Amino acid sequence: MDFGLPKERARLKTLPPFGEEVREGRVALTPQGVRELSARGHRVYVERGAGEAAGFPDAAYEEAGARLVSREEAFRRGEVVLKVARPTQEEVALLRPGAAVMAFLHLAVAESALVEAMAAKGLTAIGYELVGNEGKRPVLKAMSEIAGRLAPQLAGRLLEAPTGPGVLLSGLPGIPPADVVILGAGTLGRAAARAFLGAGASVYLLDKDLPALEEAAREAPGAVTALVTQSRLERYVGFADVLVGAVAVPGEKTPVLLSRELLARMRKGAVLLDFAIDQGGIAETSRPGVYQELGITHFCLPNVPALVPRTASHALTATLLPFLLQLEDDPLRVPELRQGAYLLLGQKGGHLE
Incomplete structure (x- = not known):
């Protein structure tokens, strides 16, 4: 051919x-x-x-x-x-x-x-x-693995001053590390959890699928896993320094889980890494690009492995x-x-x- x-x-x-x-x-x-x-x-x-x-x-x-x-x-x-x-x-x-x-x-x-x-x-x-x-899906899996492993590098840069709040992911002795909340326990979410743990952050992984969370707990011991509910979503989003969108429905548009009202509760200067932007994005405020809205830095770059x-x-x-x-x-x-x-x-x- x-x-x-x-x-x-x-x-x-x-x-x-x-x-x-x-x-x-x-x-x-x-x-x-x-x-x-x-x-x-x-x-x-x-x-x-x-x-x-x-x-x-x-x-x-x-x-x-x-x-x-x-x-x-x-x-x-x-x-x-x-x-x-x-x-x-x-x-x-x-x-x-x-x-x-x-x-x-x-x-x-x-x-x-x-x-x-x-x-x-x-x-x-x-x-x-x-x-x-x-x-x-081996091709998608490879790209998701790359994106997940890149997540701490991206978040760390976006948390730095002067554009970010000046927060170190790992913290220091006597100073708590950054709180990272990951929505989605698939390949990307699990890879991100492992990478953030390796960077010294506190990691919370949410999903609606219990077997996926069990797999995540095996792959990323040290991460807090929780079944997603509306009340948990509101609580975890409220204290996140970094919020990672890792939800994917193959071949379909990503469900919007984060409303403007919910995002408005986030800490000012917090970072949203929306890796679901290729399929429409996980938040009402998500659109392709890197920008600030509602006091949050949005990283919504399609095909992150291009970096x-x-x-x-x-x-x-x-x-x-x-x-x-x-x-x-x-x-x-x-x-x-x-x-x-x-x-x-x-x-x-x-x-x-």
Whole structure:
């Protein structure tokens, strides 16, 4: 098959200490991944500069067997186009009719005009966030693990003065550590709990699923676990220095658990890390970006692993490549990829019905 690997161009404005903007620097295939596909007889068309932000030069792709092409060619030559971010209207126009596009699509929260444009072109749209089977989603799991491990780094920076209240996550002897409340005990929530505990914070993990909390208690001993109720939510949010949104419903919009009234009870200068923003966000005040509202610093950056593009690109390739290597002439013949399909040759699948 012919694969297209375009360069990502998504950017989001942020606040200090993250600079003026964060760009999407990940790439779906590293040169090692291209080498594996090329060895199977597949052709890979890589846009020049596609791997630069992740530390993979064009020469490495060329040595691996890729053909370096223009932006337009990377889209139009690909029977399967491998992206990271959801394609824009402009990028959909560049895709060949009937092609397959794979990315973190999150079409449940995409603009309807974009979905209709993809359907009108007869595209097969496969979301990495849904790829897998039997409840296992290896690509999403890898990104969730990265986001969770990044959480203390992000929170620590946002708590620093002058933009934050000047709080040290770990505290000091005689000075209590920061209180971190995590909503959601899935892969991301558990990874965040382990990382915050390692940073010396006090960690509270809430979920409505008791087995998930039992797993969290095994993985993150030292974290306080609690079944979520409205009264507990109000109490825990009220004392949190850091509030982490780690709730996810695969293929669906994230339920809004945090109202403006509830967030108004938080400590001034507190931090909300809304990792659910890819699927709409966990709070009424959440929107893509890094900003301050209600006296709270909101970190609502979609696809947080973009902050570590080299590591994340290696993880993407490691989890995606086993499925790509099973391809012959149709990605839908691979059950795990079919499971991730929002669109099948332009027809809406179960995830959009």
